[in-house]
Amino acid sequence: MKVEQIYTGCLAHAAYYIESKGVAAVFDPLREVQPYLERAKKDNAKIKYVFETHFHADFVSGHLDLQKKAGAEIVFGPGAKPAYKATTARDNQIFEVGDYKVKVIHTPGHTMESTTYLLIDENGKEHGLITGDTLFIGDVGRPDLAQHVVADLTEEKLAAHLYDSLRNRIMPLNDDLIVYPNHGAGSACGKMMSKETTDTLGHQKKVNYALRPDMTKEEFIKELLTGLTTPPGYFPKNVIMNIQGYESLDQIMDRATTPYSPEAFETVANETGALVLDTRNAEDFAKGFIPNSINIGLDGSFAQWVGEMIPDIKQEILLVTYKDKEEEAITRLSRVGYDNTVGFLKGGFDSWKGANKAYETSDRIDATTLENLIATKKPLVIDVRKKSEYDSEHVIGAINVPLNEINQHLAQFPKDQPFVLHCAGGYRSMIAASILKQRGWQDFTDVKGGFDAISKTSIPVSDYVCPTTLL
Structure with missing residues (x-):
């Protein structure tokens, strides 16, 4: 049996495609569906089912x-x-995809409707499990998301359901089944997922902490809930869109791919209050950007950071991109529900400069320069990595303000003294820098290459949490 995994790294997301005798099925597809349609066309197949x-x-x-x-x-x-036409399957119901069969296994816990699909090949042999967010490689789905939509579904209740689902529905299955999860490392839907995107169920029973056979329900709940970070604010809004329905991506693209001259771009920004989102890389953004714009580069985890840093999913957005990157940016915004892009700057930032429009720059230094500054002036260093990264190793004396918490801790950024920002590689620190510039901060710089570059110098670093960490 052939199962094709279609993996999208920037979201750490896996969709799946199967086909038998001209009949196809897709599991957990992303917003843009053309790749699935083209895949089925290549097989001269018709997509009969979309399994969620x-x-x-x-x-x-x-x-x-x-x-x-x-x-x-x-x-x-x-x-x-769902608020639209769909089939709500019964537990153990079987669907036929050509000579293949897909068996429904209800596995509540991540959410109450969470379901695992058992794949059965043309010979009747059980082949694999499409596990969604029930079982990952090295982890299981977090049980604290549904309560943001339904208040009485507490994380403890869902964790207890997940324990039962894993023990009673998943672990008794054959060890040679292949596990096909919805996400890999980097997703916020779990806390310690492996970089591997498939494995056998038997191996997971040996190495996955959540599948230890001697674990009690109370131990499972405690371990599962320990170390969970706050989920991104856009998560509940995406759930609602997936339940209630949404506008077609084609309509969004028609509206969003409107080119504006620098003059028209400025007028639209002023009249609509649209956020100017610059998707270029950090180095180019630092050299020049439209005043009050925010930088979130397409070359990183773009959609996830948009979801973290732009609170209003309905915010109107104007884009600044590299040439021919407009549709990619619009698509990646819509993947996480940001459907109100109203246009883009024709000709990109070069056209803005060419029209003699005002622009700003942002200071950057390399790690060697920071090393000299620390030796001579001892500047305040602010680390915008996640707390877990900071706890692992950090510049001695640096304080920690995780990027996704920056809006709640703006008071920690001084306006009466210079400071230095850094993250792991320079991507997140420029997002932070652009936000601070928008809010009026000027006397700071950020480190090119971030902590990765700092760790190659003689700057003193610590592997314990210093008392200046901000929570």
């Missing part, structure tokens, strides 16, 4: 557009109540 493992929080699924464009039947697990 649950109502996703970290992305907007493409199930509705596949239903519209391919005539596919949308399938959710038991208990799902």
Whole structure:
């Protein structure tokens, strides 16, 4: 049996495609559905089903557009109540995809409708499990997301359900089954996922902390809930979109791919209050950018940081991109529900400069320069990495303000003394720098190459948490 994993690294997301005798099925598709349609066309196949493992929080699924464009039947697990035409399957129900079979296994815990799909090949042999966010490689799904949509679904209740689902529905299955999860390392849907994106169930039973056979339910709940970070603010909004429905990506693209001259761009920005989002890399942004714009580069975890740093999912957005990167930026915004892009700067930032429009710059230094500064002036160093990264190793005396918490800790950034920002590689620190510039800070710099470069110098670093860490 052939199962094709379609992995999107910037979201650490895996969709799956199967086909047998001209009949195809897609599991947990992303918002843009053309790749799935083209894949089926290559096989001269018709997409009969779109199987959803649950109502996703970290992305907007493409199930509705596949239903519209391919005539596919949308399938959710038991208990799902979508606000559009879809099949809510029964536990143990079997769907036929050509000579293949897909068996529904209800596995509540990550969410109450969470479902695992058992894949059975043409010979009746059980091949693998599409596990969604129930079981990852090295981890299991976090149980604290549904309570942001349904208040009485506490994380403790969901963790208890997940324990039962894993023990009673997943672990008794054959060890040679291949586990096909919805996410890999880097996703905010778990806390310690492996970089591997598939494994056998038997191996996971040996190495996955959550599948220890001697673990009690109380121990499981405690371990699962320990170390969970606050989920991104856009997660509940994506869940609602996946339950209630959304606008077609084609309509969004038609509206968003509107080119504006520098003069028109400035007028639209002023009249609409749209956020100017610059998606160039940090180095180019630092050399020149439109005043009050925010930098989140397409060359990193773009959609995730948009979701973290732009609180209003309905915020109107104007884009500054490299040439021919407009559609990519719009698509990646819509993957996480930011559907209100109203246009882009024609000709990019060069056209803005060419029109003699005002622009700003942001100071950057290399790690060697920081080494000299620390030796002579002992500047305040602010580390915007995650707390776990900071706790592992950090510049002695640096304080920690994680990027996703910057808006809650603006008072920690002084305006009466210079300071230095850094992250791991320079991507996040420039996001922070652009936000601070927008809010009126000027006397600071950030470190090119971040802590990766700092660690190659003789700057003193510590592997314990110093008392100036900000929580």
